[in-house]
């Protein structure tokens with residue numbers, strides 16, 4: 001199920017929009033007109049007053065308002081862009097997006113079953129899809145988690161996104177792709193949104209003990225050296241927006257921010273793509289240890305006593321070393337023995 005996002009966005013006057021963005025204050029309508037016609041025809045002389053309404057300009061401004069742009073009119077001062085809408089418009093996400101790979105190609109949908117599924121479908125129809133291609137959706141109706149679990153992805157509330165990765169990676173380093181996403185998320189939340197973030201083994205991103213983001217990296221045997229990295233980040237949900245069973249364990253940026261102010265998702269997607277691009281670059285440069293170290297710094301378990309399950313056995317011990325690909329090394333309780341538990345064989349790692 002694919003619905004293209006915002007088909008009407010194409011009728012926007014982007015030149016007008018970019019001009020309004022550059023103005024820090026109200027601008028007389030005549031000056032806006034003059035700026036837009038400059039170079040196209042003879043420059044009309046600006047009187048500084050509101051001239052007779054230019055119908056085309058007013059239509060363009062109305063169109064922007066209809067698309068959600070907050071634009072104020074003042075009878076004497078003119079027009080001012082107050083804010084951009086919280087909508088995943090490609091032209092907004094692209095603005096100042098300075099990435100090498102991630103987001104160079106963007107596909108945005110209003111609704112999909114799952115952005116990961118949409119990414120695989122895209123790869124089916126275009127097996128040459130570029131490394132770093134991003135698929136975003138306003139809403140997923142069948143968002144998926146790991147091991148057949150589901151991911152709650154209501155419309156307009158979060159960043160539901162998949163990135164197509166095309167890279168050769170030794171099999172024992174595959175776990176670093178998931179770590180790439182969680183490190184980028186945790187870094188972005190910390191440095192950009194100023195929220196204290198942690199990574200819960202193996203890759204849930206947490207703020208104050210609740211899950212704010214999840215990562216699902218998938219591979220298919222039919223397409224070697226190709227991965228789909230799915231990221232779900234809760235942005236504007238309020239507690240009541242989560243289904244009952246998630247209320248105690250999930251959170252969103254809005255819930256965690258001082259004053260619970262809503263966050264424009266465009267302002268979160270852009271830095272997220274940027275952080276992803278820079279961590280992913282380390283994968284291409286084979287600087288695997290750098291990612292592992294960054295990941296371990298976000299996992300607050302070093303030196304702590306933990307319990308974990310491996311098959312039907314339980315182990316307790318003090319964490320000696322953590323690595324997203326190798327696993328977790330414990331000094332087992334009641335002895336001097338240390339044991340490495342391979343990442344993919346353990347579950348339910350928790351503080352003892």
Ligand code: BT5
Pocket residue numbers: 113114115116117140142143144145146147149150151152153159160161162204211212213214215216230231232233234246249250251
């Ligand atoms: C994950 O799985 O955490 C991976 C989630 C990946 C979602 C993204 S969204 C874009 C892309 N397209 C997709 O279809 N998926 C990816 P897991 O560790 O299995 O966690 C799933 C569990 O998290 C569920 O069983 C719930 O308990 C909980 N959960 C579900 N929705 C949640 C939400 N919005 N926020 C926090 N927790 C949630």
